Amino acid sequence: MRSDAEVAETIELLRSRSLVTAVQQAIESEILSGRIDPGAKLVEAAFAERLGVSRGPVREALRMLEQAGLVRQEKNRGTYVRNLALGEALEIFDLRAMLEESVGRELARRASDDLLKPVRALVDALERAAREERADRYHGLNLEFHDALVRALGNARLAEVYRTLTNELSLFRRRNLAQPRLLAASASEHRGIVEAIASGDVEAAGRAMRAHVEASRERTIRNQGGASPAA
DSSP, X not given: OOOHHHHHHHXXXXXXXXXXXXXXXXXXXXHHTTSSOTTOEEOHHHHHHHHTSOHHHHHHHHHHHHHTTSEEEETTTXXXXXXXXXXXXXXXXXXXXXXXXXXXXXXXXXXXXXXXHHHHHHHHHHHHHHHTTOHHXXXXXXXXXXXXHHHTTTOHHHHHHHHHHHHHTXXXXXXXXXXXXXXXXXXXXXXXXXXXXXXXOHHHHHHHHHHHHHHHHHHHHHHTTSOOOOO
16 A cells, blocks of 8 residues: 555655646747747746746756757757748648548548548638638637547557647648638548548548648748758
């Protein structure tokens, strides 16, 4: 039987982990929303004061964000929001295209009302955000939509890898959706993905998912004002 001291230690550890997660989510939200610029230095003391916590949870949260691909830590210099080069971003888009094509194919095999209902609701919300030209709202829903599709497969490791890739691309994806007409085009692509999955057509669902990522890749290249870097 565990002693009172051991139980108390476990409770304190769980509380600490919960606090670290809350801090991590708060900082992540600021990065993904664009409130913190790429390349910006993240100061532990400043976050600790603003969030009302000690520096320990902030330090651990920044380590978690580094693992998630959102920040980089430089020895003796500090922690910075990642500023992804275009070439790196395009490589990640290529990885996403392959991954999402496989996800679309598998979801078409499993298509059901229970699977489709939540993602249809997300597409409805995406279309509303596009009509209202609410880019920040659209960006959050866009991330949620793709996360929901990957999570629907029930593979936790796949979902973790996918989230790391999408976190790294966050800056470029926000730029891709900065114009109202691009929001509408993107929403239409999402609607097409859901309908392809609902049809149960494995090939069509895979093509729809891949085409959506490739369209985003091309928007990224145009937004950077140049051609794709040589492989």
